[in-house]
Amino acid sequence: MQSDRDPVIIAARRSPIGTRGRALAQLRVEELAAPVIRAALADAAAANGAPVTVADVLLGNCMGPGGNPGRIAALAAGLGHEVPGVTVDRQCGSGLAAVLDAAAAFRAGDDRMRVAGGVESASTAPVRSVDGIAYDRAPFAPAGFSDPEMTRAAEDLAVHDGISRARQDAHAARSHARARAARSAGRFDAELVPLAGLQHDDAVGGAERLLPRLPALFPGGSLTAGTATRIGDGAAALVLAPAGTAPGLAIRASAVLGCDPALPGIGAAGAIQAALRSAGLDLADIAALEIVEAFAAQSLAVLDRLGIADDDPRLSADGGALALGHPWGASGAIAVVRLFSRLVRAGAPAGTRGLAAASIGGGMGIAAVLEVVR
Template sequence: MAENLLPVIIAARRTAIAVRGGRLSQVGAEHLAGPIVRRCVADAEQATGQRAEVADVILGNCMGPGGNIGRISALAAGLHATVPGMGLDRQCGSGLSAIITAGEAIGAGDHRMRIAGGVESASTAPVRLAEGSPYARAPFAPAGFPDPEMGSAAEALAGKFDISRVAQDDYASRSHRRALIAQQRGIFDDEIVSVEGVLHDDGPRQTTTRLLSRFMPLFAEPDNGTEGTVTAGNSCRICDGAAAVAMISGSSRRDAPGLALRASVTIGCDPALPGIGPVDAVRSILRKADVSMSKIAAVEIVEAFSAQTLAVLRSLDLADDHRVDPRVCADGGALALGHPWGASGAISVVRLFSRLVRQDAPAGTLGLATAAIGGGMGVAAIFEVVR
């Protein structure tokens, strides 16, 4: 694809991330996403110096109210009634997949702007019923296939890759430390839009790093001699939040700096080990983009669990028993900030935008975003700084 036809992100924003039942618990999904959509449009208009013609609003969402969250959020944002919208569910990869979907439409020749991202209001998610009884989630696989809960799947990866409790706690501590430093330095300030006056993430905490060793394993099986290593401390918290980007064709960006979508891959894996999905996705996308990992300047992975994240990073030679590559989640990740499922993949892209575009990385610098997906999938995208 010619460079000027590559889809380019020229604006990227998110809400603060609040724990379920916390400061954003009274805000429905469309009212989390609406201000972000509106701000992305305004940022894009400022960057290009021209009025935006929004072709679509594409938002990922996992457990929300239904009713096409993209369209509802577009209306809540105050966009013209002619602007359509679309909801997308690829579980924890939803936000990133929505951005990829927007980029594919632009790459196919429709150069109008798209707003894409994700939103999750875990606090206001409706209760779902199956055969008259409430259930926590829909199946990720049909009967006869493995369909583990995500925590149990993370514990399985810890066993398969011999990832100790200490290593998991150390990684969680790293995420909190880095997020606290970023928060104190105001690194998140330019990406957060106020919703209900909330401007700071709940998650990063000094106390968490001191208390990690005290958390009890969640999936121990004493009858089978299994002590367990996955705890609430080295797992992400369920949260409320939204994130989105404004994406246009490179031919219409008018020298606005941004992130061009170079390549994307979504791929399936063994549903018994869903957290390992990013490994093949990343390997595939590096081949597709014809770049080596050494050329990637920034990596953002959705940190659902320390065990799951370390299994991926070790498989990609981005971590071992003694170190984690500093390119990975340099300002902390979902273990510290929280995991609003449908939004988290988009939050990763917002983070790349801040790390690379807002912090003046030179043109040509590459960033990678990736996430594991329930049911056994991985999604990855490579972005390139343009100026």
């Protein structure tokens, strides 16, 4: 449902996604985020015809050092002492949640421009410990609830839904092929801010050739290293402005829902359905979909619940996280950057709609419906 209080994303940039421990491994979260914020603000100033004054910086982050990376990145980007910052943790949906939190301020009547996005440095994330004993992650659910590790949860979902190894391999191969074609055609170039000498996402390549030969991650299972995304380092930043400021993507509707923590991979499906209902739309009205691909089985389970074909050309048309990588707290915002490139930069007419979504650890889903305005 359209409203004159719906904010518009007028600029969208991201870093390349570096596989954990590789090209971006030496960069702290603010060193990833600050150059991307500056690039997005330069684009916004060009679109606006005047410098942009920022009211707040909201960044998603899951595993960082603490100390409020949103504020630290705002200072590192040179925005001045008076610009505050906040960090949002909704796990794999954090970057998109930060965008929706920024949008809420506009709908409450505060029309000052904001930067929203996400950042993750898996390479520099601190080791967590209790009583001197290190652990890989904090729990996603309290005692008494199912709390599977995400790879295990994806395998369980494949079994639950009867999703075959062959189907998962085909989905991952399609993601890699689309990403490789997009990279060759230069479709990532305008959104990327090179960092530490990295010009492009370092996971994109010919991985689909290896998929049939990779061993299962669990005995007798179907999940492999090729159908699970690579954990990555990266950042994304978007500039939100009042309606009428400049062309871009208006945020029309959104939803965040919970689901069974034992099957967290299905969360995006319910959120997508709820966001579409809120917008008064159905999937036939959506021209471009970006659903974070943490695992092939997870993506396919969501598609099945929505009635979307595996090879639907609207879905991650330039490849998804299986090919590009998955910097947890940034991935939801990267999905919106991708929609901006696919729709706004590509010249889609006003009224063209896109949808970004993610399933979330602990059993949640998040989704947003966006519309091109000219």
